[in-house]
Amino acid sequence: MSNYRIQGATGEWEVVIGLEVHAQITSNAKLFSGASTRFGNEPNANVSLVDAAMPGMLPVLNRECVRQAVRTGMAIDAQINKWSRFDRKNYFYADLPQGYQISQLYHPIVGEGSLLIDADEKAGIPEPKTIGVERIHIEQDAGKLMHDQHPTRSYVDLNRCGVALMEIVSRPDMSSPAEAGAYIRKLRSILRYVGSCDGNMEEGSMRADVNVSVRRAGEELGTRTETKNVNSVRFVMQAIEYEAGRQVDVLEAGGKIVQETRLFDPDKAVTRSMRSKEDAHDYRYFPDPDLLPLELEDSFLVDCRASLPELPDAKRARYRDALGISAYAADVITADVETARWFETLLAAGAEAKAGANWLTSELFGALNRLGRTISDCPVSPVQAAQLLALVADGTLSGSLAKQVFEIMLESGEDPAKIVDERGMKQTSDTGAIEAVIAGILAANADKVEQYKGGKEALFGFFVGQTMKAMAGKANPKVVNDLLKKALEA
Amino acid sequence: MSVDSATVRKIASLARIAVSDAEAEALAPELSKILGLVEQLSEVDTTGIAPLAAVVPNHLRLRDDVVTDGDIRDKILKNAPQAEHGFFAVPKVIE
Structure with missing residues (x-):
């Protein structure tokens, strides 16, 4: 009531x-x-x-x-x-x-x-x-x-x-x-x-x-x-x-x-x-x-009934219970049939349900809002989006690189693999290259290294940021963390 | 059932038919007679009998959802007392 x-x-x-x-x-x-x-x-x-x-x-x-x-x-x-x-x-x-x-x-x-x-x-x-x-x-x-x-x-x-x-x-x-x-x-x-x-x-x-x-x-x-x-x-x-x-x-x-x-x-x-x-x-x-x-x-009447699609309440329950999608994302995605259709094409193209739902409700909706567009005139197709998510899943792209690639996709309509190849946007886990950059940054910031060693541990984030910046965001963040810790403890 | 001249004037106004008071006076007994004639039908006991929609067995025909007509604006407007810029033009009706 x-x-x-x-x-x-x-x-x-x-x-x-x-x-x-x-x-x-x-x-x-x-x-x-x-x-x-x-x-x-x-x-x-x-x-x-x-x-x-x-x-x-x-x-x-x-x-x-x-x-x-x-x-x-x-x-x-x-x-x-x-x-x-x-x-x-x-x-x-x-x-x-x-x-x-x-x-x-x-x-x-x-x-x-x-x-x-x-x-x-x-x-x-x-x-x-x-x-x-x-x-x-x-x-x-x-x-x-x-x-x-x-x-x-x-x-x-x-x-x-x-x-x-x-x-x-x-x-x-x-x-x-x-x-x-x-x-x-x-x-x-x-x-x-x-x-x-x-x-x-x-x-x-x-x-x-x-x-x-x-x-x-x-x-x-x-x-x-x-x-x-x-x-x-x-x-x-x-x-x-x-x-x-x-x-x-x-x-x-x-x-x-x-x-x-x-x-x-x-x-x-x-x-x-x-x-x-x-x-x-x-x-x-x-x-x-x-x-x-x-x-x-x-x-x-039989034909009419047989032609009915899965309706929003049933779809939402299935997304939550069978696909494990959050209640919020399930609400948002099933509210309109166009969004639900887009999402299901995304899954059919190989995207994982939870990652796909999170990406759609945050990244995609954010971009559409910014561009003043709706899902029906989205410049990126669900198949292209599935390719992008696959590149994140296999470690080719970090989260921040994926955001950059997505921006280029929105502008150019190109496939993510092509963008990554042509612009060299691959994430690197090459420890030699990363170690070399870290060494340079620690040498250039000797004072901060002293402070860090003196207990100002918050500075760790500063070193991570500098390393990522020097590598144009392409370094694998986990590898950077590991190597930085090792270098600072040395 | 009897129809008085006030009822005749009301029906006429609902049907947008101009009827003078003299005509309404004359029409009232005529309509009463017609209704009286039709009313004889209610003497038949129709309890339990479904209303009849057509006297021969027949079903409503349906059309397919295909555009087969239209695009005849000039023909449509030809009958209009007044048409302007592709519209029917009627005395201003606004509440």
């Missing part, structure tokens, strides 16, 4: 949160037409006569969209409904030429499921928590309106109109902004593993409607408000924080919460009433007469 509370003037309030996440289904063509879903095409290029709702056009359901919704349901252990149906949700707005959205109100394709959010002590989530998912249904997205291009006109781009969405409806099981944030991040991670949604919130592939209400501890649920179309994890958390605070203020001043739709203003981090006309919610749903019920065959 979260201990998140709003401190009001009259006491403490609990917050109750439910989320409806709209996730764009990854597909080439739209839900009911053969037009492209590609993001960034010229306005109205991805529009067929079906999407423009020309008279007589009929919708034909895209099989892939059905498959992805079913696989998503299976990934959250949800009930899959072998019989589902499409309904019309009627409303008039310029972004939807049909005059209705085809959706699934009464018989959704996916029923009750759940997902587990991870413990995050710092965020006030002391232990993992199960969040119920009430349903997932398939529906059409609407087009895009632009209001700032012309003084008296709005411009309409129907490219997104008819693209397939999954609406994933949670139970009101979250009780703090942090839990809501963790839920969206976990859901996004699962969708990306499954491959049913790219989770790209900037491009609008995932948006959330945020339902918030407040109550005194242990009392009945309060009246909720719904804040529409919030498009980042941070904004969802801000919207909840603001909205819960606003509701407490209203209630403590003796007012009542009106069940209404609100908008989030990301610049001011506040929510505002949409003041819609009272008729706006009279959607007059009815079964779409253009579409027969959707019936799923057993063989289709």
